[in-house]
Amino acid sequence: MDHLDTMTPAQYRARYEALQAGARAKAGAMPDFGVKPAIGAGDVIAREVIPPGWYVALRLRRGEALHVENPHGTPGASVFLWNADDVSERFNAGDTAKLQWTTLIGGGRVLFSDMGRVMAAVIADSGAGHDPILGPSTPQTAGGARNGRDNLRSAAAKFGLGRRDVGPCLTLFAKMRVDAAGLPALVGAPPPGAFVTLRAEMNLLVALSNTPHPLATLQEATGEIGIVRYRAAPPGADDPCRCATEEAARGFENNDRYFA
């Protein structure tokens, strides 16, 4: 083991740069997660439709998955997660980006909690883009329309949680990029039929709001979001999300310790 408190700055730097090079290599060689999951009829637990501007508050047991469909290309849907067995553990947007060295949270990436554990894995993704940086629509962005911030709070309330339990979220179906001048913008709009599938890696409370990304031109949802909750195949040691990056593997190792 490295003697971390006695390493020199040059040694720390060399270690950091090696980790960065490894992450860049993995990012450039991510396997294809673009195939829609085959969900057996017997595996479906529930199907639901979230009308434009509305939300759901639902539970996912570890090993269940949530397939989220955007049939009409509504410009975003915001999601927040809590560990159902200890709600002080929740989705951490900063760690999700920083630990994976990227703001592009697509297929093969994982959603980290504040405890260095994997809350959910993105096991399938059509590539519409998901943004951990700019958050949900808010009363300020949405004017009089229903907005993501209030919806996530209402969903939290359905679990007995409050304003302080809702932190920065992930907004699905939003391809946010920062250009060379440092300006964030959405690149296009999600195509009709976009989807993303999240597999729960711990028992979860899920808040999912059918409301736009805050940079969407139209700050009002334009179509329904469909969700399918189903029993997913249990992940093995060779699970593609677990193996996609070193960071995901170490996150899953933390889960293994937690559940041991």
Add this chain to the structure above:
Amino acid sequence: MEHHFDAAILDVVVPARAPFSATLKAGQVLRIIDLESQQAVDALFYNAADPGERYSAQDTLAAQARAGGRYDLSTGSVLRSNEGRAMATIVADTCGFHDTSAGACSCESNTVRFGQATRFMHACRENFLTELAKYGMDKRDLVSNVNFFMNVPIRPDGELTVDDGVSAPGGYVELRAEMDLLVLISNCPQVNNPCNGFRPTPIRCVVWEP
């Protein structure tokens, strides 16, 4: 505005790796000085009268981006709460950019980034938890923070990294409180990435009346 140190109402050197907190009245100005250069300073803000209202990185960046601004913070940036309200404004800045996307380091996240051997190294979230407890708050009150003097580029290909800090010795950032605030600071202890030049150093916090 020109400030004189002998007129300060608070003037504290925060040792390397240590936490700090202070309350500010609306209108008061807080200057955070990076004494020796390249020192990340993690900061959180709470409405002193209603701490359920607290800093929101996403409200801050969404409002700034919708106004045509950048993904990071500098002079003129308004730090917003989870109610979308102005908590503080950056009124002076010798550095040029400050991160609010990457959050604070923690023992747990260090294990994911740098391996299990880093679990028992001091981290910003340890500092924040220590300070939060003094005000009756806990981990549920920890949200994404501001990282002053921390260089976290988000590149056009989506990459987010922690690069070498660029702040010079004596560089500073100055905030004007827009409401009565509780300010929590962690003088970042991280040595596993370049945010502190691999050598955490002291900072100085100075408060003036308007």
